[in-house]
Amino acid sequence: MRREGLRLGLVAYPGLGGSGTVAAELADRLARMGHRVYLFATSRPFRLPEASPAVHVPVDLPYYPVFPGPLYTLSLAGTLEREARRLGLDLVHTHYAVPHAAAAYLAFGESLPLVHTLHGTDVSVVGMDPAFHGPTRRALEAARAVTAVSRALAQEAKRAFGVEAVVVPNAVDPERFRPRPERKRLYAEEGEWLLVHASNFRPIKRVPDIVRAFAKIRKRLPARLLLLGTGPEEEEARRVAAELGVASWVTFHPPTPHPEEVLGAADLFLLASEEESFGQAALEALASGVPVVATAVGGVAEVVTPEVGRLVELGDLEAMAEAALDLLGSPRLPEIRRRAREWALLRFHPERITRAYLEVYAKALG
Ligand code: GMT
Incomplete structure (x- = not known):
C-alpha cells in the first residue's frame, strides 16, 4: 500500500437500491480516510454525500442507431480501461456483479486487481439468466476476490457460480441513522404508532403485503403506515390500501436522499420481501432504534435477530400483524429499541466494515 493511500475505482448503479447505497457510502468513507476514490456510474449516485471527497466518474451511454439499445457493458469497460x-x-471494486464484473474483466482481464461484491439478485435472479451466467461466472472466477453481503448469499454464490465469497456485511452510519423521536409528529397524529417501510417498490419487495398486514394491525391499534420510496408496485399498494379501507392512514413518501429523517421517527419497520440477501433498509431502521418485523428470507436473519425484531414466514400476513402488535404492546419495547441500535453499531459499524474491505484489498493487491 502506498504511503499516500490507495487509488481505487468503485463501480455502482446510481439509483434507488441497496447496492448503490453501499458502494456510495463505502466510497465516501474510503475517500475521507485519505484514499483517492473514483466512483464510476451513469449518474451521480443518489446516496453519495454532496460534499464527499469521492469523485464521480460518469459512464456515458452513447447511442448509435445501428445498436438495438445502449451498450452499457461495453461503455463501462471502455471508461474503466481509459480512466x-x-x-x-x-x-477496481465493483458492486452488483451483472454486468459490472464482466465489464471490468473485459477492461483489464487479470492485469489489474479486481474485487467484486455480490448483492443479491445478481446471484439469484439476474446472474442465473442464461444470457448472463457464463460471462459473469468467468469474471468472478478471474477476480482476486469476491465478497458477499451475507453468509446466505455467499452460500448461494457457491451454488450458482462455484465461487468462494468472503462475507463482508453492509455498514450503517450511526451518526446519521439514530433515533429522532422529535420528528414523529411530522408523520403521525398524537397517539398513533408510526410503522414504516422503505424500498424501491419492486414486486420482490411485496409492498402490497405490507399494506395488507397494516390493515390487520389498524383494526386493533391506532397506527399509521408510511411507505418511503417509489417503484413499479406503488399503484398496486395504493389500490390495496383503498380496497381495504385504510388509505387515509397510509402515507406515500417520495424517495429522499435522507431516509434517516423518516426512519428515526418510526416505532416499527416492516419488510415483507420474498427475497433479501441482507436488508439494508432494515439495518438502517435498527440503527435508528427501530425494531423490525420481516420475512425470514435470504440473509435477513443475519441482520434481524430475535433480540431486535421478529421474523415471519413469507406471505404470512397474520403472523406479521401479530408480531407487530406483540412488539408494540411489549413493556420491553424501550429496551428492544435500545438493543436494536446497540446491535447495529456493534456488528455493522462503518469503521469495522471499511477495515474488512481494506483487508480484502490488501490481499487482492498481494
Ligand atoms: O439484488 C437486488 O435486488 C438489488 C440490490 C439493490 O441494489 O438494491 O439489493 C440487494 O443488495 C442490498 C445491499 O447489499 C441488500 O440489502 C438487499 O437485500 C439485496 N436485495 C435482494 O437480495 C433482493
Whole structure:
C-alpha cells in the first residue's frame, strides 16, 4: 500500500437500491480516510454525500442507431480501461456483479486487481439468466476476490457460480441513522404508532403485503403506515390500501436522499420481501432504534435477530400483524429499541466494515 493511500475505482448503479447505497457510502468513507476514490456510474449516485471527497466518474451511454439499445457493458469497460490508466488506479471494486464484473474483466482481464461484491439478485435472479451466467461466472472466477453481503448469499454464490465469497456485511452510519423521536409528529397524529417501510417498490419487495398486514394491525391499534420510496408496485399498494379501507392512514413518501429523517421517527419497520440477501433498509431502521418485523428470507436473519425484531414466514400476513402488535404492546419495547441500535453499531459499524474491505484489498493487491 502506498504511503499516500490507495487509488481505487468503485463501480455502482446510481439509483434507488441497496447496492448503490453501499458502494456510495463505502466510497465516501474510503475517500475521507485519505484514499483517492473514483466512483464510476451513469449518474451521480443518489446516496453519495454532496460534499464527499469521492469523485464521480460518469459512464456515458452513447447511442448509435445501428445498436438495438445502449451498450452499457461495453461503455463501462471502455471508461474503466481509459480512466484507470489516466488515474493510475491500483484496484477496481465493483458492486452488483451483472454486468459490472464482466465489464471490468473485459477492461483489464487479470492485469489489474479486481474485487467484486455480490448483492443479491445478481446471484439469484439476474446472474442465473442464461444470457448472463457464463460471462459473469468467468469474471468472478478471474477476480482476486469476491465478497458477499451475507453468509446466505455467499452460500448461494457457491451454488450458482462455484465461487468462494468472503462475507463482508453492509455498514450503517450511526451518526446519521439514530433515533429522532422529535420528528414523529411530522408523520403521525398524537397517539398513533408510526410503522414504516422503505424500498424501491419492486414486486420482490411485496409492498402490497405490507399494506395488507397494516390493515390487520389498524383494526386493533391506532397506527399509521408510511411507505418511503417509489417503484413499479406503488399503484398496486395504493389500490390495496383503498380496497381495504385504510388509505387515509397510509402515507406515500417520495424517495429522499435522507431516509434517516423518516426512519428515526418510526416505532416499527416492516419488510415483507420474498427475497433479501441482507436488508439494508432494515439495518438502517435498527440503527435508528427501530425494531423490525420481516420475512425470514435470504440473509435477513443475519441482520434481524430475535433480540431486535421478529421474523415471519413469507406471505404470512397474520403472523406479521401479530408480531407487530406483540412488539408494540411489549413493556420491553424501550429496551428492544435500545438493543436494536446497540446491535447495529456493534456488528455493522462503518469503521469495522471499511477495515474488512481494506483487508480484502490488501490481499487482492498481494
Ligand atoms: O439484488 C437486488 O435486488 C438489488 C440490490 C439493490 O441494489 O438494491 O439489493 C440487494 O443488495 C442490498 C445491499 O447489499 C441488500 O440489502 C438487499 O437485500 C439485496 N436485495 C435482494 O437480495 C433482493
